[in-house]
Amino acid sequence: MLCVVRALAVLGGAASVTDVARLAGVDATVTSWALHALVSAGLLTEGHAFRHPVAATAVLDDMPADSRAALHRAAAELLHEAGAPALTVAGQLMSAGDPRADCATEVLVTASDEALAAGDVGTALGCLDLAQRTRTDDPTAARIRARLSRLEWQLKPQVAVRHLRPQLSDFTAGHLDRREVSELVLGLANAGALTELTALLDALRTRAHQGAGSGTEDLRPLTNWAAMAYPLHTGLRKLAQSVAAATPEAAPCHDPWLPSAVTLADDLIRGRDDQLVHRAELLLRTFHLDHGSLWNAEAGALALRALLYAGRPDEVVAWCEKLEAEAVAHHAVAWQGKFLAIRAEAHLRQGDLIRAHDLAARAMALVASQGWGIGLAGVLGCAILAATRSGRLEQAEKYVAQPIPEPVLHSRHGAHYLHARGHYRLATHHPQAALADFLACGRFAETWNAPGADTVSWRTSAAEAWLAQDDQDQAKRLVREQIARLFPGPSRARGLCLRTLAAVSRVTRRPQLLTEAVDMLKDSGDDYELARALIDLSIAFKDTGDQRNARRVAHRAWHLAKQTGAEHLCREAALDPIDPEAEQAAKQRQDGLSALTTQERRIALLAAKGYTNREIAAKLYITASTVEQHLTRVFRKVNVKRRQDLPHFL
Structure with a gap:
């Protein structure tokens, strides 16, 4: 009786009498009698399944570990011979924890492929992890290792x-195929193993010259991509140039994400903005996360x-939110x-700034x-x-203190990290160290030699x-160089240049330059840089004796700085704070905000940022008359008379 019960617990579900008998090693007649007795006792259903799952668990837990594992292996062999689905057989093997079965x-x-197709990535990973412990030939072991590696880069990087x-070694x-x-x-490349990466690509080039070997078909795009991933690595750059001169274009690739990633990376560093945006939009329209390719996420990123x-951060935020949800569903x-x-x-x-910091911190905690790998430099730089721009220098110091492997600073993410660290050093009054970081960023730009604005300013x-x-x-020399390079x-980028140029110009010229900078930065959607330009403009008006405009712009700068999380900028610039009585009056009328409709709130926010009625109309695809009507209702609801007072409430 006991052996029948154990066999039934191992097989699970409603097992047939024949299967239970074979696994238990008992005659079918005896097995049938035992099962009937268990049904009569109320322990099993008529279909020979345990009425309570806890009963099956108790039986399994009562078995010696070796006996239980042996029974699961035997069940796997039995089910495999009977033509059971691979996932069912694999479940027995994983329960055994020992892949010594002949079919393993x-x-x-x-089973891993089937689980992946069904979206069960945990089971797929478990199957491959167990499969790599089987005794098999070297090519098969290499194939299993490649599949396991692909999944772990996505799930457990x-x-x-x-x-x-x-x-x-494979x-x-x-033993490795093209993909x-x-x-x-x-x-x-992601791990920063530059010596091994260069040696691998050089070996591929040798194989290509000999006319044999998997992977040689993609030699040209792979060397190009590696050189773009590490723009400061001389060996990779020279290798890419050598391959480009001697190797024909790659053969059609069965993995569509590799050529997409290479083309996007090439356009990105060479400043081909028109082609770049078009290609990016085309890719994202049909983009989906694919466990079958590591180049998939690279192309999407x-x-x-x-x-x-x-300059389209709003679209990027929307795409990222969608893809994050998809990644969560994939457990990636x-x-x-x-x-x-x-x-x-x-x-x-x-x-x-606050949201940017919180998201970056979440990513690093995840x-x-x-x-x-080398991506740490990008998220850490952000x-x-x-943290630096929002005045949280102690927090920024902790990030700066985090160790960064040397190869990371040679990667394309290194420019963003150095730029961020430079601003931290500038904020902590180390201008020479900051300058060294910024000039190091310039080495990336000189290597890429792209026209227009650099990816970091x-x-x-x-x-x-x-x-x-x-x-x-x-x-002044650097600012003029940058202006000369812009489209x-x-x-x-031009707004940033004009703001800096104003700092080295005559006092009487500064208001004009900063007014132009404010207009450009307002259109760019960068509220932090707009707040900085407004602060400088307020000071410029004050220096020229225009106190009325100085107060008006300071008022706007205060609210925008508060909105972005950078109030410390106004304090450091010693701008006059907002009148406490006026601020209190605004707070008393805060309830008027709840009465605004979605469209009224949207229009009021744009008006508060300084957009004219005509500009708001163009942004929202409505008429200027409609904007005026909405603003009239907004003024009445929040009890203000001028659009300049709107920042109090928004």
């Missing part, structure tokens, strides 16, 4: 690095950064952290530092800059560092 390798790999060295032995080679390149650097922690970090950077570009930042050392000539027309 084939079943576990197949902090442990995935353990596969890199064995996979290099590559040397010729696995390309993903090994990505893994080595590059598309999002393309839109971000093109690495993907979720990546999109959180990009969303944090988008909020930083909008001047929303993924351990060793799981970020956290440093957000290193020249205007370096100009600020020179100004902190009272060297106006150097500051015609208003832009965020």
